[in-house]
Amino acid sequence: MTRPLRTLYVALFLGVLVLLFLWSMRGVLSYQPPNQFSVLDGGLAKTFESHYDKQFPVKEIGTNVWAAIDYLLFDAGRPGVVIGEHDWLYSDEEFKPVANGPQQQRDNLALIRGVRDELAQRNVLLLLAIVPAKSRVYPEHIGAHRPSALRSDLYQRFHRAVRRADIAAPDLLATLRAAKHNGPLFLRTDTHWTPLGADLAAQQLSAAVRRAITLDGAPQQFITEASGQERYQGDLTRFLPLDPLFAALMPEPDPLHKRATRAANPAEGADALFAASEMPVALVGTSYSANPSWNFAGALRQHLQRDLSNHAEDGQGPILPMLKYLQSEELKNTAPQLVIWEFPERYLPMASDLSDFDPAWIAELKSNSSKQRLASSNSH
Secondary structure, eight states: OOHHHHHHHHHHHHHHHHHHHHHHHHHHHTOOOOSSOOTTTTHHHHHHHHHHHHHOOHHHHHHHHHHHHHHHHHOOOSTTEEEOSTTOEEEGGGTSOOTTHHHHHHHHHHHHHHHHHHHHTTTOEEEEEEEOOHHHHOGGGSTTOOOOHHHHTHHHHHHHHHHHTTOBOOOHHHHHHHTGGGSOSBOTTSSSBOHHHHHHHHHHHHHHHHHHOOOSSOOOOEEEEEEEEEEEOOGGGGGOOOTTTTGGGSOOOEEEEEEEEEESSHHHHHHHHTOGGGOOEEEEOSHHHHOTTTOHHHHHHHHHTSOEEEOOOTTSTTHHHHHHHHTOHHHHHSOOSEEEEEEEGGGTTSOOOOTTSOHHHHHHHHHHHHHHHHHHHHHO
């Protein structure tokens, strides 16, 4: 920030403080103590505090005013969002550097290889769905923002690493880039893909499955239908605390064209719900898979022509749901033929809280994959 901007920022801050002070005096001057009160037990202070909060909700007002100044003058929001052009918002996790990022990236790649080996012991194939960053699919709206060096070619490095590890991973970035003319593939104010983007990814993944494996059971027919449209306020708007005073400054909500997938034969679909052993596919991942608003699991059902069990979770990242699934009774008792692991690229250099898991087991997952990689390299 240049010296004139710093000066302006300080002046605005002081101006806001003065305005808030003057406004707060209304709450002080309009206070009338109750007829009966006690100073000793704090009763008077409590009644004053309650009156003052009603007359002058200082925290909310201060937050709104300062957020409006940041947004209008500096194109900035709270940590968590990067404000692009034309009301496009991006997660700052797609741009910012990560402490100890290269080592964490190596650790996560070791875990991914360990997951591959753990599933292989049960004759389960792993298919990795690397979700490219929104800024990589739509770089034309990021303005002057640039990702850190670690993230600039993260998708390409991630893709090469898993292919070297003999893990199938279709190039979803190429698929999405080629289809941008078909409609919005990511939401403008949200981190996630649209139902259209999710459907395109599901088509690409299903084609990769057909090349790699013949799924058990007879094909099932699924039908995907439009299920309405809504104005969707994306998750990234949470980092723009402009509401209620400056709600008009908020980016316009996204038009979300929702979809829903159902079994063409309802009786067949109902039977599958109670027969996990008949589901040859399991889906594990993040909110890209867990949130029904994107209908990713439904799109996979339609294009794979198979039902699947969905073990994705909101707000947990991709690593934790997979580790939970590896220890689940479902995997032990009714292992599928295929696990699709949806893994947003931005999580690769980020640490996960693994404190709920046995450290020895985590270390074994990493070490086994490292030993196998070393043995493979020595054999060539």
